[in-house]
Amino acid sequence: MSRISYITNLEEWASSFLFQHQITVRFSETDMFGHLNNTVPFTYFEEARIEYFKSLGFMQEWVAADVDAIPVVADLQCDFLKQIFFNDKLSIHVKAEKIGNSSVDIHYMATKQDGSVCLTGRGTIVQISKSTGKPIQWAADAKNLMEKNKMLLEKK
Amino acid sequence: MSRISYITNLEEWASSFLFQHQITVRFSETDMFGHLNNTVPFTYFEEARIEYFKSLGFMQEWVAADVDAIPVVADLQCDFLKQIFFNDKLSIHVKAEKIGNSSVDIHYMATKQDGSVCLTGRGTIVQISKSTGKPIQWAADAKNLMEKNKMLLEKK
Amino acid sequence: MSRISYITNLEEWASSFLFQHQITVRFSETDMFGHLNNTVPFTYFEEARIEYFKSLGFMQEWVAADVDAIPVVADLQCDFLKQIFFNDKLSIHVKAEKIGNSSVDIHYMATKQDGSVCLTGRGTIVQISKSTGKPIQWAADAKNLMEKNKMLLEKK
Amino acid sequence: MSRISYITNLEEWASSFLFQHQITVRFSETDMFGHLNNTVPFTYFEEARIEYFKSLGFMQEWVAADVDAIPVVADLQCDFLKQIFFNDKLSIHVKAEKIGNSSVDIHYMATKQDGSVCLTGRGTIVQISKSTGKPIQWAADAKNLMEKNKMLLEKK
Numbered sequence A, B, C, D: 001m002s003r004i005s006y007i008t009n010l011e012e013w014a015s016s017f018l019f020q021h022q023i024t025v026r027f028s029e030t031d032m033f034g035h036l037n038n039t040v041p042f043t044y045f046e047e048a049r050i051e052y053f054k055s056l057g058f059m060q061e062w063v064a065a066d067v068d069a070i071p072v073v074a075d076l077q078c079d080f081l082k083q084i085f086f087n088d089k090l091s092i093h094v095k096a097e098k099i100g101n102s103s104v105d106i107h108y109m110a111t112k113q114d115g116s117v118c119l120t121g122r123g124t125i126v127q128i129s130k131s132t133g134k135p136i137q138w139a140a141d142a143k144n145l146m147e148k149n150k151m152l153l154e155k156k
Helices: A010-014 A041-056 A140-155 B010-014 B041-056 B140-155 C010-014 C041-056 C140-155 D010-014 D041-056 D140-155
Strands: A019-024 A069-080 A089-099 A103-111 A117-129 B019-024 B069-080 B089-099 B103-111 B117-129 C019-024 C069-080 C089-099 C103-111 C117-129 D019-024 D069-080 D089-099 D103-111 D117-129
Touching: A010 A103, A019 A041, A041 A069, A041 A089, A041 A103, A041 A117, A041 A140, A089 A117, A089 A140, B010 B103, B010 B117, B019 B041, B041 B069, B041 B089, B041 B103, B041 B117, B041 B140, B089 B117, B089 B140, C010 C103, C019 C041, C041 C069, C041 C089, C041 C103, C041 C117, C041 C140, C089 C117, C089 C140, D010 D103, D019 D041, D041 D069, D041 D089, D041 D103, D041 D117, D041 D140, D089 D117, D089 D140
Parallel strands: none
Antiparallel strands: A019 A089, A069 A117, A069 B069, A089 A103, A103 A117, B019 B089, B069 B117, B089 B103, B103 B117, C019 C089, C069 C117, C069 D069, C089 C103, C103 C117, D019 D089, D069 D117, D089 D103, D103 D117
């Protein structure tokens, strides 16, 4: 059993991702302790999550100038399993763990080139109205896409 | 009851902080959705946590050039309760929730100028050896300081 | 004479600022070489420039939701005179050096607590239309305010 | 003639780069004006400069734990020719313009996917001693490598 609340079995969990995105640690992302600063993984999670949404085809709409629906972060967490250093090449794995009416729980895993897990994380994204701040339900096709993607994972 | 796992009663929890640090949201910290980017609160948490440690008198040692013991982040989480905007003046409240042998669980709360809570968070800091990566026990006086500080909170 | 192209006489130049803004170097702004990362001073310049514009009373308008005129950076430069470290307290000095029809040349100087100059910089800000991208002339009162402020400097 | 002091002829200058590095603009790098924040290009310059140094084979030494010689930025400048947006794919071109005994003047150019130039820049890097802060001459082979690379450019 894992000490991380959102992971029941680390090995099983680690094998359940279909999507990944590559990152190289920037020099400016290190700090004076000589490793990646603890605030940076959330930038990687955002970049990888957006690439995941782009792969499903629905980031384009969110950044169109006149659209009222935007995705916002409701919560975020990250567990730091291994120190990360300048120039490390990381794979950031992303999956939609649980799909609600206007929200989705996203899981993240970062692995080093030797395959070892250095970061795990999760967080809920909610689609809201820019003008009212209230949640907006997923369009049927967006929800379908995420659910198909999730079923692929479960069959895997 | 709260939906946030590390808070039993939000009102009680919110009143249990002694230390706070002021932040003004930078323009460069906003994103194209017009609000504070979701990766930035962790920078505020780090800044406020360090000010908290400085107020207890033990940050100076950690950043001395020849010291082997450094504090690292083991995990971090943040719940986003309200949107935050450019130029918002935030109070970042910090407390040591639980003190272990070589670790401490830190809680965070950000409030706006009207007193409303916009962010809550927590995360474990572990003191490790830079050279071996292994945990290093708190010096007796550091642990005492945090515990005294915590007792003050409980008497409050 | 100074080796910096935009400064004829460093002493004279350094004494010609009226406005300043305080910054404390964040831990997350250092890098693995143990000092402030070279990309960060531009964040300080932006923060101080905005505080300067706020002190003149015309930042509020630029960030109003429905306004078409926004200030953009046309160029930026920075000279690094002294290394800067975690927790350094810097004064970022700002002045409008030359005011055009739709642009303003801003000068910057950062000093440490001992008064020594650690950074100098300059850059042109242009007011443009968000929709067309074309320059928009300063409103008469904005230009007046900057010019009055500049005359104060010259009388100093 | 160009209005940019370090460029005599933009077309000629633009054709004089051999090395380039690809960047995709992150969402977290935009600001509330809807475009890339002006402080971010310096992060791209640093990343591309390091990739350039890596391609010549001498970044590895600088980040080794026990080495006293480190490269620091003496000055930096950037001209913003075109607005840059979320998800833009940029090529950051880098060349060593002038090689001194312990310093090198680096030039930068960012182009969009349509080939248009959106950013130009330059800045001096100096090799210094971490302990004394004094300049350290380039090793003969490092200087040779940069000079060979520069001659390739000139023959081009």
